Amino acid sequence: MDQLRARRKAGSTGSFSARDLRALRAKARRRPNDFAQTVPLMTLEELVSAKIASGDPYSLRWKKKAPPQIAFQLEYDTEAALYAGFEPNALNAYADALRRCWSLFGIGRGDRVAIFDYGTSPVSYLASRSFTPYLRRGAADILGCLPVCNDGAANLSQRAVDIVRFVRPRVLFLRADCLHPFAAEIANGSVALASYLDALVVVENEAVVTAAARDSYQAQFGVPVYRLLRADAAMFLAPECARCGLFHIWSDLYHVEILAPDGEDRKGRLVITNWFAASFRAIRYLSQVEAVLEPRGCPAGAKDLRIRA
């Protein structure tokens, strides 16, 4: 809290919503070092402190006078619950980020896509305008796919197996904590996953399953397993690319940095700045994700930023 007060006093934030996004974006592009040195980080702890101190559920991040048209409680185990608020433009841009993830996983027109995650996960609510008020086009609407979702509760993993068997989706998005019970159900039912789907994508908020665990599940399932990184506080999505094995990030949507501790050269916490959430700012959000920034140049997206996580 002291840190927050000090930052406010220094005029660096005023509130999390008071920054000029366009100027910041220009600064991040032209003088990234200057951007990193002068713009303070935003941490989860600060968001919690801001919420508790102000009583504002949006931790002083909501910029408009009118309340958000839609707000989601976020998946963080923090002392106080946190929320993300949206107006339609930001919601649509966020859905477009999911659409890009789907495209990178090879999903296209006419495909069925299964999502075994909670309805309040962006992987679910950005999938279709049928699911979410004020969303003009979800990932499935843009690509022409048919989505099917269910709660990603580990004890209901049999439902994920039913979806796979009867819907035969191209890709199944699965919450990371359901991986083990899902694998058990697959083994119990002797389901040959490769006969039903092309790939499985493991989804997690501010964490990723290790590459070793991914490879082990891949061998067990007999289908490619990819990872999808979420950082909901920054409305961030980054898919693991099948071609380069790195997570792709779109620079028109996000700016990322690595905050490497002293002595570490490249590996550090991923810092995210979101460019599309104009009314609900996420500037230099310090995520829990450990990553390494890699050079651009993947054939699947030559201009995309890439991280190894």
Added chain:
Amino acid sequence: MTKKRRSVSRDRMDRWPAERIERYQLRQLTMLLRYAQRELPFYRERFATARFDPREIRTLADFARVPSFTKKEALAALKEKEAFPAGLEKLERSGSGALCMTSGTLGTSFLYLPENWASLRGDSLARAYRWAGLRRGMRMLMAAPAWHSLAVQETRVLQRIGATCVIPWGTFLPHYAPHFLDAIMDVKPAFISIFLPMLYALLAACRGKSIAPARAFEGVKSILVVGAPMTPLSRVKLKEELGVSDIFEGLGNPEGLTAMECAFHVGHHIFLDCCYVEIIDPRTGQLLPAGQRGNVVVTSLIPHGSVYIRYDTEDLGTILPDRCGCGRTWPLMEVYDRRANVLHIKGQQIVPYDVRLCLDEVPELVNIPFAVIRSDAGMERLTLLIQKPPSGNLNLKEIETKVSSLLRHRFDLEAKQEWAEELPQRWKGITVIEENEWRAARV
């Protein structure tokens, strides 16, 4: 212009005279049957097997000749095809939509809900949210998770009315009540749409945090509950405890049923623009008159997505004989429970709702969770498992005597009561527990 006229006309439809409604429904049903015959293999095969020709339907009474089916038969069709679609739906080439899942003891089925289904059903449902007080600019807490068919409809409702919304993390299972409570206290919605077991779980969460429910629900004007029947006294007590202006109850299923309460709270108006409801005797399949309990058979009047024609929901319900004082002409109905939860005791058919009505007469037990323990052998008496009321100095023996006396008076049955500090998590929201499971859990 045409569109505007039609919209105004539909808004007034709940006050149309009975003859006009019947004409409308007959027109919709005959159109639907022709569509099913033409496009949907599931019905084409069933009609052929039953030697039924949709062109024979000339009156609403004729419609009872259409063969009905249950979830088991829909699931069998899915299993036979080994993949969705099962023949109850025509997939649309353009436009968006989603697949919704329903799960249960019999298995999982999938319903295809394209956008035109969501608009027709959602626009119809918006009427109920207006009855319950949702207005432009108000904030609603939406409990149905994205994938749920109710969320698909509420998405349309919210946009149509112009309300804003907050969606709590998790899902509507009682385990997530603390998240829901945070959302209510943080964002202060004026309107809550929620599943009844979750509302009870929220009360328990308030007790757990030593927060007065009325404080937690400060600013909430109306609540719309679905998912379980609420007795009149439960409503009164809940309103009092939560400090809200009113609580409305809705009935519905993705297969077609929408029935909602208005402010008169004397039953649920059947939304005749979207569904046609019959009550049948489960043994004979014959239609039952208003006032008699039987299986609820529903037909969705929406010729898009998964189409359910004479779908026996296996819910126990009745169409009420009385008209509502609100002046709306749409008939009223009640649904009491799943047919599977009916208890057969000494020649009587009793559902937990009937027991709840008796418990409500004991002030200490209003809104206190309970379950009936059912035995395989012929039941001679009622065995109830009741959660101990939170107030400390209660004379449980005295309460037991009162409950026994009420049940004896109402059903001429003896009752045994057992008390639990809290109903086990696995049975929260469950009203009938099988005796063998109960015994196993106690060992």
